Amino acid sequence: MTDLIEHGQLFIGGELVDPLGSETIEVISPHTEQVIGRVPHASRADVDRAVATARKAFDEGPWPRMTLDERIAVVTRIKDAIAVRYDEIGRLISSENGSPYSWSILAQSLGAMMVWDAAITVARDFPYEEHRTGVLGPILVRREPVGVVAAVVPWNVPQFTAAAKLAPALLTGCTVVLKPSPETPLDAYVLAEITKEAGLPDGVLSVVAADREVSEYLVGHPGVDKVSFTGSVGAGRRVMEVASRNLTRVTLELGGKSAAVILPDVDLDTAVPGITSAAWMNNGQACVAQTRILAPRSRYDEIAERFAAAASALVVGDPLDPATEVGPLVAKRQQQRSFDYIKIGQEEGAKVLTGGGRPAGLDTGWYVEPTLFGDVSNSMRIAREEIFGPVICLLPYDDEAEALRIANDSDFGLSGSVWTADVEHGIDIARQVRTGTFSVNTFSLDMLGPFGGYKNSGVGREFGPEGFGEYLEHKMIHLPAGYQAPAGAAGAEG
Secondary structure: OOOOEEOOOEEEOOEEEOOOOOOEEEEEOOOOOOEEEEEEOOOHHHHHHHHHHHHHHHHHOOHHHOOHHHHHHHHHHHHHHHHHOHHHHHHHHHHHHOOOHHHHHHHHHHHHHHHHHHHHHHHHHOOOEEEEEOOOOEEEEEEEEOOEEEEEOOOOOHHHHHHHHHHHHHHHOOEEEEEOOOOOOHHHHHHHHHHHHOOOOOOOEEEOOOOHHHHHHHHOOOOOOEEEEEOOHHHHHHHHHHHHOOOOEEEEEOOOOOEEEEOOOOOHHHHHHHHHHHHOHHHHOOOOOOOEEEEEHHHHHHHHHHHHHHHHOOOEOOOOOOOOOEOOOOOHHHHHHHHHHHHHHHHHOOEEEEOOOOOOOOOOOOOOOOEEEEOOOOOOHHHHOOOOOOEEEEEEEOOHHHHHHHHHOOOEEOOEEEEOOOHHHHHHHHHHOOOOOOEEOOOOOOOOOOEOOEEOOEEOOEOHHHHHHHHEEEEEEEOOOOOOOOOOOOOOOO
């Protein structure tokens, strides 16, 4: 994409309005290092306006008072429009953050559509009201929308994470202020346009791109009932701290340092390509990436050779080239972060098996070679800290007990996988790893199941009925003795 994309207004409550501040955000291509877009930088006053609009729409507007079927109809139109515009969305995000085009199509646009679709499925069957026989008599348990939601999304998968928050929030009847990252605000305007055309009522959604200071102001705003945040552990801690001043409910999806456990009986023809795509996905900028590969010492040399060959064969280049498998990192700071960790790993005694520098012939753009470290100890910083770049660690282990200790010896617990010829044994391994999502002989993230982390990887869940419920409050209504619930009352919509 070569044309400069400029938006001079903010999307507040369904309308494009002039910003109250004068600052702008420049969007820079990670490939060309040139400005490709410009949008207003929301001020605190703009946030006040967005929250007030959302508050009024929730307290007085039609959206929370519509039937579930009416809300589903609007959300379905949003999902369908994303499906129609998937190529435009994928290309736009690749231009913003450097995601390879093929991966953007899969995860950034079609993946987002799948999130919307799965939320609709959950919404149809969710028990909004439930009659119970209580200790003291009959009770009605009711689940009602939490209110105004601040949805703060990162730059690595902006549409996917926006969908993870917006879909359940909207379907439950909440109103939302969406805060995209300064690196990737352009695709949020496409989403805003889609919601408007889909018939989302005025006031229900606002989009305010801003930096960390204004984001913190949004998170701490007294008019916000819930914050849903995806980002780094440090930022997540700050979100929780600021939100706690108002006792605002929070869902935090944070970082990871996930382990792919290779068992001695593994078929490497299956495991190597499967783990390679899961480790270096999105240029290594994925919280669920399998960044620690655990290899049995009995087959370590063979496994190291296979993964080094697979990593060195990855096609690095222009993110808009369909052949590209690894693109540039989102910003110069992220490129430097990867180079810093590569240096740290070498100083710690790990061995670079492949990569470690800037790819040949790519002197412009924030590129880092797909890098694999061997002879890594789990005590090394490169094994313990989230690098968020194409730098992967290969760790040897002696027996299965040690593999489990290494997998669990982490401050994170977001994802993981096991690769074995014995699926039942793989499931047993999965039960013993303390992480929120785990795969056997594959890597997957299913939108109908709960997604989230143990330990520093987060608080709460997204996706499935568990994530849907994060946008609902629980109310208990005591009923008189002898009350009989009407037929078909269980599960009635709110």
